[in-house]
Amino acid sequence: MKETINSYEDLLRMLDYFLKEESEFNWDHFYSDRERKIPFFENHPDENLVEYMENGRITAGKALELGCGPGRNAIYLARNGFNVDAVDQSAEGLEWAKERAKEQEVKVNFVQRNIFDLKIEEGSYDLVYDSGCFHHIPPHRRMSYIDLVQRALKPGGSFALTCFVQGGELGGADISDWEVYRGKSMRGGLGFTDGKLKGIFQEFTAVEIRKMKDLNSDTGKFGTSALLAALFKK
Incomplete structure (x- = not known):
């Protein structure tokens, strides 16, 4: 492997390498046993997403879901009038999502890709939704994540996410960004x-x-107080 830093991308790849534990986690294996007692394996949308719809904080339009997994939130959005692009890097998770969408007779454009490899037309989405992806984004990729959301959203568009509560029961390491790299x-x-x-x-x-x-x-x-739910506007 080339160990010379000539660009910002080289720097990001180096830091990815030092966090191999995270980047090498096998999401296909994670989703392969559908009977595992994982709370969010249930085919139910996030309670906060349902609340945003029901109280009019978000309205139907074009949505991008980052890290959609088995598709429960993407399917909910499609059922409620959204044109949905749902992205995940796990083939196993997306196969499960496609089966669910077919069973419920809804159309979702599922895309297998790393979110940082997406080619997005600027200002093309009314909603960007992330349920459980952001807390797995390492600090050095955070600026790229924010840029992705900014590029994707129309002016006035909504960005919503759920993520680990600091020190929560399901996870949520209470460490600084610098500590991530000290401990790799x-x-x-x-x-x-x-x-x-x-x-x-x-x-x-x-x-x-x-x-x-x-x-x-x-x-x-789906709802658990071990996760934070946040809604932002561009």
């Missing part, structure tokens, strides 16, 4: 607070940041 690990995913999210996404207007509501699957929605 994100410890399974970084945790965030209201203040941290506002600081990271300061180019956006924060509409609401709260813990998700604890819900059981009988409600037809």
Whole structure:
């Protein structure tokens, strides 16, 4: 492997290498056993996403979901009038998502790709949604993530995400960005607070940041207070 830094991209690749533990996690293996007792394997949308729709904070348009996994939120958006592009790097997760969409007779454009390899026409989406992807993004890729969301959204568009609460029950490492590189690990995913999210996404207007509501699957929605739900406007 070339170990000379001649560009910003070379720098990013070097830092990716030092966090191999994260980049080599096998998402195909993770999604291959569909009977595993993983709360978000249930085919229910996030409760905060449903609330945004029901209270009119977001309205139907064109949506991009980052890290869609088995497609539960993408399918919900498509059922509610959105034209949806849903991206994930896991072939196994997307195959499951396609099966679900077919069963529910909804159309979603599922794309297998690393989100940083997406070619997006600037200002083409009304909504960018991320449920559980952001807390796996290493700090050195965060600027690229923000740029991706900025490019994707129309003026006035909405950006919403769920992510680990700092020190939460499901994960959420309470460490600084520098500690990530000292220890060469994100410890399974970084945790965030209201203040941290506002600081990271300061180019956006924060509409609401709260813990998700604890819900059981009988409600037809997914919710756990171990995750933060945030809604921003461009």
